[in-house]
Amino acid sequence: MSSFFNDKDSQQSNDFYNPNVLINLGPSHPAMHGTLRVMCRINGETIEDAACEIGYLHRAIEKLGEDKTYHQWMVYTDRLNYCSALNNNIAYAMAVENIMNITPTERCQYIRVICMELSRIIDHIICVAINALDLGAMTVFWLLYHWREEAYTMIESMCGMRLTTTYARIGGMSYDLPDNFSERLWKFCEEFPKALDEVEGLLTSNRIWIDRTKGVGVITKEDALKFSLTGPTLRASGIDHDLRRDRPYYMYPDLDFDVVVGSNGDVYDRYLVRLEEMKQSVRILQQCNKRIPNGPLWVDDKRVHIPDKLEVYTKMEVLIHHFKIFMEGIDVPKGEAFTCVEGPNGELGFYIVSRGGPKAWRMRVKSPSFMLFQGFEASIKGGKIPDAVAHLGSVNIIAGELDR
């Protein structure tokens, strides 16, 4: 057996016997959601030093935004945070509309709020479920994923797609809501909170879950501000900030909901904040479902209004108009705008500079995951490997949004 200790490879890898071992968490590791890479120097189980690396999922989406027309780029927003594609679609449409000074119709705004809250629920489901899965509670994962599928089925009825929706259009939505949507949404709002209660029964007062999450991955108030974190992670650290209330857009000022704020900024608080936010989203959905008015879906603006298919087939002028919109693209006036919405993971912003014409001159995405990941490195140092996994699961970094 002496060969084991003397073989020629052991000379090269003396680190193996060093108490300070370098270990790669990712880019291909079950707990690194997507392709994140964290190089850790560990001593036993303790992470003494860590270095994060990004770019494994870089697809030059922002550059593509300068090469595609405004409508063509809509499909790329699906691929940013693929867990909440609807939210990205709408935030992007909102940014373009702001340059063009278009306000969507009331019905359209309600539909958009419904979409954003549905995608918030889906995103939070993914975060909580996968966090639980990473900590070994697989049943929670399946319980919640059932409801994610239900939500996706609803989204499918809206736009024909489940994951990559491309539902929004500049100035409207690609389709109106289907006929039985109200009943479906009502049923979802009735039954989904029951599943949340079940999950709370499994986790919230579970001794092992509390031990694994309380005081783990703490992000203090100061750190949260220093790393410019946003969204549930910021709120779990005790900062009361929610764009839906503080810089309202669409119908949010009329809707009644609470902003959930934690206190400790640890994994447990982030879990509680996300659970409660899902319940608040259900409240918003119920109110929207009651109030959604009938009326036009599209703004009455020739520049962006995509004509009805029936008219396209019957009227020459409309056919030409349709052709111009899709072959040339819409003409966006000169100007620049930064528009941000409260995405499920934080502030999702689109910065667009237009010099006229159908393509953006500069397209920039301000993604919450990027900020979350830059804070990640500092907060896992000194912790254990399972703590790093728990922390990563609780901030919900999506590689597609991080690397763009």
Next chain:
Amino acid sequence: MFDLSMMMAKIVVILVGTLGVVPVMVWFERRGAAWMQGRIGPNRVGPFGLMQPLADVIKFIFKETFTPRGANKFYYLMAPIIALIAPLCALAVIPFGSKAFVNGHEVILQVAQMDTGVLFILAFAGLEVYPVILAGWASRNKYTVLGALRGSSQIVSYEISMGLALLSMLVVYGSFNPHDMVSWQQGSLGFIPRWGAFVNPIGALIFWISIFAETNRLPFDLAEGESELVAGYHLEYGGMKFAAFFMAEYVAMIMASALISTLYFGGYGILPGMEFAINLISNFFAFGEVGMQNTKAVFEFISLASKIAVFMFLFVWVRWTLPRFRFDQLMDLGWKILFPIALINLVVVTIGVYYFNS
């Protein structure tokens, strides 16, 4: 010659019984998990998906036999073999019935009759730490070494509280022999059976928790910890070598269930109500004393099997309910909570037995 053939027969019963239950257990684990999680589970291969484990085995057999570069082949291949054999050996001492009569000879239904039976089991349960260390070390991978570190310290730590819980039971029974233990538990305490678990409930609880750690099952599956260490100590194993580890986990579960049934839950002692069934059958077929004893042996085997089944179900149930511990919390639980309680329990039980006997 008769003894030899009987011995072979008993070994075959244990081997076939255990290894035959493993695929059923794998199927049950999946279906049980699916049932708890509101899913369907495997239902395509055979009726109710019962042939699924068989399909898995075929898949495992035809997979490439792969050895990582720089691995120590001898230890690398040794680890799954030890993992499978150690719990099977420990099963040799578990009695699966009192005695039967074959051709007028009395046959004791236990593979190896030895007075130090329980110590033998502990010794082989202790061997379970070796495959973890060997697999982790010989695979030459940082993740496997981390898994091996976790697994070995976990098994060694929980063996202590397990041993102390066992010791408190040995004080009660006054014997190392499993047969004596079972016969001690035959009576009743008022309306409940005189099982070890009712005499020494804290010991039973500690022992039950410890066997989760010993078998590396959730919430103590840190050695595997699939989200942290990818697959832990058996990360570099594939094909039948992985299947051996997989089977070993279930064999260890069966062994642990059989052990806790024998020590704390009356072992092969027949369940309440079965007395009536035995008398009924014996009278119906007009069995003599021999036939009655053989009928009793069958029911004893059924009793033990059903007790094992209950504990196997608990293994599955707990696995799909609880999250995983963290390594330091696991050590805290083992050393700061279970160990002192087990020690105090041992003293209390010893004093209790002294006063009760005098």
